[in-house]
Amino acid sequence: MNGRIKLNDRIKKKIKISGLKEPVKEFIEKILEIELTEGKGARYSKSYQREIEKAYVLLNRGE
Amino acid sequence: MTRLISLTMENYRPFYGKNSITFSANPKKHFNVIFAGTGSGKTTVLDAIAWCLYDKEIHKPQPIDTLLNDKKRTELEKGGAAEVRVEIIMGESEEEIDYIISRGITFIKSKDAKVKAIPHSMNFKVKIKDVRGNLIDAASPNVAVNWIFPQAIQHLFMFDGEALQKFFNRDNIEQTKEAITDITQIDHLNAATHHLKDFSRDYKIEVDEGDPEIERYQVLIDSANNQIEQLRLEQAEIEENLEIARSKHQSILDKLQELGAKDKDLKKMLQDEQTASAKLEEAGKELDKLKKESFEHLLDSVPLLFCKNALEKARKLIDSKYESGELPPNMRTDFLTKLLKKEECICGTHLPKGSKERKKVEAYKNKAPLSKYEDAIREGQTQLRMMIQRDIPSFFERRKTYYKNISALGTKISGLNQELALIKKYTKELDKEEIDSLYSQKDFQLLEIEKYNREAAIRADRINGYEGNKENWDAKKRELEKESIKNKEMRDKFVICHDSINFLESIRRELLSEVKTEIEKKTNELFTKSVREPRIAKVCITDTYKCEVKNKRNYDMYESLSSGQRQILATSFMIALRKESGFDSPILIDYPFGRIDPEKTTDLIEALKKVLGGVQVTFFLISGKEYTDSVHHEMKAHIGSLYEIKKVKGEERSEIIKHKVT
Numbered sequence: 001m002n003g004r005i006k007l008n009d010r011i012k013k014k015i016k017i018s019g020l021k022e023p024v025k026e027f028i029e030k031i032l033e034i035e036l037t038e039g040k041g042a043r044y045s046k047s048y049q050r051e052i053e054k055a056y057v058l059l060n061r062g063e
Numbered sequence: 064m065t066r067l068i069s070l071t072m073e074n075y076r077p078f079y080g081k082n083s084i085t086f087s088a089n090p091k092k093h094f095n096v097i098f099a100g101t102g103s104g105k106t107t108v109l110d111a112i113a114w115c116l117y118d119k120e121i122h123k124p125q126p127i128d129t130l131l132n133d134k135k136r137t138e139l140e141k142g143g144a145a146e147v148r149v150e151i152i153m154g155e156s157e158e159e160i161d162y163i164i165s166r167g168i169t170f171i172k173s174k175d176a177k178v179k180a181i182p183h184s185m186n187f188k189v190k191i192k193d194v195r196g197n198l199i200d201a202a203s204p205n206v207a208v209n210w211i212f213p214q215a216i217q218h219l220f221m222f223d224g225e226a227l228q229k230f231f232n233r234d235n236i237e238q239t240k241e242a243i244t245d246i247t248q249i250d251h252l253n254a255a256t257h258h259l260k261d262f263s264r265d266y267k268i269e270v271d272e273g274d275p276e277i278e279r280y281q282v283l284i285d286s287a288n289n290q291i292e293q294l295r296l297e298q299a300e301i302e303e304n305l306e307i308a309r310s311k312h313q314s315i316l317d318k319l320q321e322l323g324a325k326d327k328d329l330k331k332m333l334q335d336e337q338t339a340s341a342k343l344e345e346a347g348k349e350l351d352k353l354k355k356e357s358f359e360h361l362l363d364s365v366p367l368l369f370c371k372n373a374l375e376k377a378r379k380l381i382d383s384k385y386e387s388g389e390l391p392p393n394m395r396t397d398f399l400t401k402l403l404k405k406e407e408c409i410c411g412t413h414l415p416k417g418s419k420e421r422k423k424v425e426a427y428k429n430k431a432p433l434s435k436y437e438d439a440i441r442e443g444q445t446q447l448r449m450m451i452q453r454d455i456p457s458f459f460e461r462r463k464t465y466y467k468n469i470s471a472l473g474t475k476i477s478g479l480n481q482e483l484a485l486i487k488k489y490t491k492e493l494d495k496e497e498i499d500s501l502y503s504q505k506d507f508q509l510l511e512i513e514k515y516n517r518e519a520a521i522r523a524d525r526i527n528g529y530e531g532n533k534e535n536w537d538a539k540k541r542e543l544e545k546e547s548i549k550n551k552e553m554r555d556k557f558v559i560c561h562d563s564i565n566f567l568e569s570i571r572r573e574l575l576s577e578v579k580t581e582i583e584k585k586t587n588e589l590f591t592k593s594v595r596e597p598r599i600a601k602v603c604i605t606d607t608y609k610c611e612v613k614n615k616r617n618y619d620m621y622e623s624l625s626s627g628q629r630q631i632l633a634t635s636f637m638i639a640l641r642k643e644s645g646f647d648s649p650i651l652i653d654y655p656f657g658r659i660d661p662e663k664t665t666d667l668i669e670a671l672k673k674v675l676g677g678v679q680v681t682f683f684l685i686s687g688k689e690y691t692d693s694v695h696h697e698m699k700a701h702i703g704s705l706y707e708i709k710k711v712k713g714e715e716r717s718e719i720i721k722h723k724v725t
Contacts, residue, residue: 008248010577014570020562028563031259035251048262055559056552 007032023058027051065161065211066679067095067649068152072111073167074132075147077104077710077717084108084719086649086681087703088156094701095681098690099708104717105683108708109221109653115149115166117214118187122223122653128179131170133715139172144181146170153211153649162211163190163198212648219641224630224654247578249571256567263560266553267544274547280540287533291526298522305515312508312622315501322493322501330502333495336486343479350472357465364458371455378447381440391437399428509622516619520605534568578643579604585639586610586632589674593631593667602632610636627658631667638674649679656689664689668697699724 007029015025034047067086072078086095099105110120114130130147139145148167154160169184189204201207212220244250319329367374384390402424406414414421541561548554583604590602590612598620603611610632611619624632634655641650656664671680682698684690686707695702705722 010574011248011252011570014573015566018566018570020566024559024562024566027559028255028566031255031563032248032251035254035258036248044258045262048258052262052556052559056556059555059559 023055027055065153068154068157071150073148074135074145075111075149076107076132079132079134079716082719084706085704089703090677092701092703093677093679094698095704096684096702097706098684098686100686103708103710105708106653109651109683111149112151115151115164116208116212131178136178139178141172141174141176144169144171161192164208219637220648220650222637222652224657247574249574252567252571256564259560259564263557266557277540277543280536283536284533287529291529294522294526298519301515301519308508308511308515312505312512315505319501329493329498332486332490333498336490339479339483339486343483346472346476346479353469353472360461367450367454374447374450378451381444396428399424512622513618538565581643582639585642585674586635589635589638589670590632592670593663594628627660630658651681653683655682661693664694665697672701
């Protein structure tokens, strides 16, 4: 467990086999984990912001 | 897969001192059996687990001050303290422990000899593995426990067989639906989608909101939302009516139960009583007729029987006359009488009165006295032979037949009387009109339930249709919005959100469909194998996770299932639910076979072995009633541990005894 909430294996598999670019896959996994831990509070927006920025940078680096 | 490794209860309720159960973590020997007589503490073990995990006894909740074992309570001196503690160890195996969960509370005996829990003395600890694999105290034990064994869905992993029948009531369906979306994390997908849609608005700068195409899609989306809202209102009304019909149906069933129905169909019993009475009456009449015939036959035959010896004698006499030549006579007397009257013999000789020749003829006539009776004697001889050789033996044959038939009818009547007596045992207090009325009302309510279910399904379909269309229009709207964003950075970020939303929406639909299909398939497999009822065609799971049992005409016949069949259905459904949730946990089942007859129990165990291969299952069974020799035989190849909970005679405690699996 390592103190973190685990994302459902079924969902993880679907993300992995999707045709999405890697940064977007990672982004989706991260925001789902955010939902599992923080989603019900108002703090999600900063975490989302951070992850979108990360994904954007990785995508541009890839280009 | 995380398994239960051990459970230790210290001074918890009936368990004095430390009492432990070690569970088998062997995937091949994955059944653990705990059996006990009624009231020994079997269900208390489940409550110990629930109390340890959630600080809540789920099955038989009692005040916290009663938690301390009675023997321990008595032993305490004034001012003395004792602790109640429950510890659960979980992991892959005894060597690979992942979690240690323990809860304890201290009790103290006051000066006035009252034993109470010390407020705020409760301590709850959860050890989890850190990145190095060492067991450390979790910062938030409640969060940790809810990740291992979420309380919201504990009823899916700790099955209470006695409450299973109530599982399909409305509240539980809602709870199950929420539980499913929680376990499969579909709720989180929805939340993520919703947040992304909010977020993506920040990137829609320079989007021309007045664009007619974008506006057109927005109008379609708004219209779909209105339709959905209207349909949901209609659904709510239908649900209310359905609930009323169900409640009325249940009241009728309760009333029938009160009148003695249980698993019997009272209406059929009254009909059976009527049929049996009619058959009995008919058989009675048949017997009377047969007895009358028999008596008449006897009367008709009495002279024959009484005269049997005389008839034999007469026959012998006649036969001897014939044998001796006396019969038939040389001359017939009527012929001689004619000659005498004519006064002339056939040779022409005159026969005047007083003449010598006439006297000769008269002497011949006197010598053949029997000749005038010769025809009658001949006839009589034939009749006598028939009576003796045919009629008398046939009389006895017929008597035998009469006695056999009367006896058979007597046996039949006796059987019918017994059958009727058995039926009357249940029907003697029944009012036929009342029963007929109740059954008519029951049938009517069933039709109402079917009608409302159909209407609800129609609306659910239409809502799904609108939701699907909405998603498409929303995706198209976002495509258009994406194309309109001039700023590259904003557009790229919008695209990240847009692609993620599309992906999340598509996998949400897939997940719902996959999970529902698999749950339906496994429930069907387990249920139909265990029940084998020809009326049942299949089990269906609706979009709202309601279980329906369809007959061959595709009507839901759930309401007409017996209590045992409902128990099997609920067990099958929850096992399927758990299996497809993607959530890995052991299962604990209390009283799974109590309402099910032995043959179906065997079938259910066979099906469970197949469906729950490798999953650790702990069965809590009542000895004798559920844990029988045949159940043990069915399960033994899979039993990894076997424990008995037994009350200790003369003491306020129960003990846990480990048995070898033989």
